[in-house]
Amino acid sequence: MPENAALLLKAVQFAALKHRDQRRKGKDASPYINHPIAVAHLLAQVGGVRDIVTLVGAVLHDTIEDTETTPDEIEAEFGPEVRELVAEVTDDKSLPKEVRKQLQIDHAPHRSDRAKAIKLGDKICNVLDITSSPPDDWPIERRAQYLDWADRVVAGCRGTNHSLERRFDEVLQAGRAALSAPQA
Numbered sequence: 001m002p003e004n005a006a007l008l009l010k011a012v013q014f015a016a017l018k019h020r021d022q023r024r025k026g027k028d029a030s031p032y033i034n035h036p037i038a039v040a041h042l043l044a045q046v047g048g049v050r051d052i053v054t055l056v057g058a059v060l061h062d063t064i065e066d067t068e069t070t071p072d073e074i075e076a077e078f079g080p081e082v083r084e085l086v087a088e089v090t091d092d093k094s095l096p097k098e099v100r101k102q103l104q105i106d107h108a109p110h111r112s113d114r115a116k117a118i119k120l121g122d123k124i125c126n127v128l129d130i131t132s133s134p135p136d137d138w139p140i141e142r143r144a145q146y147l148d149w150a151d152r153v154v155a156g157c158r159g160t161n162h163s164l165e166r167r168f169d170e171v172l173q174a175g176r177a178a179l180s181a182p183q184a
């Protein structure tokens with residue numbers, strides 16, 4: 001395990017460097033690095049994931065999509081297996097947002113179990129963020145649409161990790177209840 005721990009810490013350091021100037025969109029504008037760390041922690045803690053490639057992939061899941069990181073750079077630092085996994089969960093930012101969102105729904109059932117686990121963790125964390133600290137410019141309707149879309153993506157990931165799926169269902173139900181409650 002020491003070698004795996006070192007690799008995971010290397011991924012955290014790499015992602016922290018890549019995301020160093022980024023903030024989350026929520027009201028609290030938390031440091032972006034908190035998100036991929038939370039996804040990896042959720043996979044390990046709730047999902048029981050011990051596979052180091054999946055955990056490293058979770059930490060790095062947004063580096064290609066949201067930073068200047070290249071797939072070759074991921075491969076040089078973490079090997080071809082991690083590069084392939086990170087590429088599998090990366091949206092093509094050259095496509096319009098609505099197309100990217102639809103492709104996530106369409107492709108989810110065909111992803112590897114590792115990629116599905118990362119998608120589950122990512123959607124759990126995002127639903128929590130959308131309901132607890134949404135961006136200031138996101139009205140209730142947009143937040144509700146995000147929850148509906150996340151539910152459709154997760155539908156294609158089911159059968160991968162029952163603990164993560166159960167947590168998603170709990171978070172989604174609580175998020176929908178929070179959005180339908182009278183606003184103060």
